[in-house]
Amino acid sequence: MKNWLYATIVGISLASPVTATVDSKIAIVKISSIFQQLPQRATIAKQLEQEFHSRTIDLQKQERELQSKIQKLQHDSSIMKDNDRNKMEKDIIAQRDAFFQKAQSFEQDNHRRQAEENNKLLTRIQNAVSNVAKDQGYDLVLDANAVAYSGSFHDITAQVLKQVK
Template sequence: MKKWLCAASLGLAMAASAGVQAADKIAVVNLASIFQQLPAREAVAKQLENEFKGRATELQGMERNLQTQMQNLQRDGSTMKASERTKKEQSIMAQREQFSTKAQAFEQDNRRRQAEERNKILSRIQDAVKTVATKEGYDVVIDANAVAYAGSSKDITADVLKQVK
C-alpha cells in the first residue's frame, strides 16, 4: 500500500510538472530587424545630424585652418627668423590642442545623444513586444539572435513591427 501511494504521488507530481512545462508559450522576435526597419530610426538620425551640424562644420574649418598653417610653416619655416618660427609653432600647437579638446567633446556628446535616442527606440520596441506577447498569450519572448532554431509559427516580429509603427 505504501509503495502504491508513493508511486501514485510521484506520478501525480510528474504529470503536474509536465503540465506546467507544456503551458509555457514561447515566441521569438527579431529585435535587430525591427530596429533596422523602423522609420523613426532614420528620422532620429537626421535630427541628430542637424543637431550636430554646426559643431561638425566648425571642427572641419578648424582642421583645414590647422593644415594650412602647418603647410605654410613647412614651406616658409626655413626662411623665417627663429623667434618667428617658434612663435608660429607654439600657435599651431595651441590650436591643435584646442581642436583636439573640441573634437573629443563633440564625439562624447554625439555618442551620448545617439545612445539616448537608441534607448528611446528600443524602449518603444520593448513595450510593443510586451503588448503583443500579452495579447497573444505568450509567457516568454526570446530574441531570434539568441536562438539556434525556432519555427516560424512562433515568430512575432511582424506583429511587433506593426505595433511600433
C-alpha cells in the same frame, strides 16, 4: 550495505526518464531586425545631424585653418627666423590641442545623443513586444539573436514591427 543501497537509488533515478511538461507558450522576436526597419531611425538621424550641424561646420573650419598653418610652416620654415618659427610651432600645437579637445567633446556628445535616441526606440520596441506577448498569450518571448536554435517557436517580429510603426 549503505553504499550498495545508495548506488541502487542513484542508478534507478538515472535510469528512469524525467518527464517534465511545460505548458508555456514561447515566441521569438528579431529585435535587431525591427530596429533596422523602423522609419523613425531616418528621422532621428536627420534630427541629430541638424542638432550637431553648427559644431560640425565649426570643427571643419578649425581643421582647415590648422592645416593651412601647418602647410605654411612647412613651406616657409627654411626662410623664417628661429624666433618666428618657434612662435608659429607653439601656436600650431596649441591650436591642434584645442581642436582635438573640441573634436573629442563633439564625438562624446554625438555618441551620447545617439545612444539616448536609440534607447528610446528600443524602449518602444520592448513595450510593443510586451503588448503583443500579452495579447497573444505568450509566457516567454526570446530575442532570436540570443537563441541558438528556435525550432517550432512562433515568430512575432512582424506583429511587433506593425505595432511600433
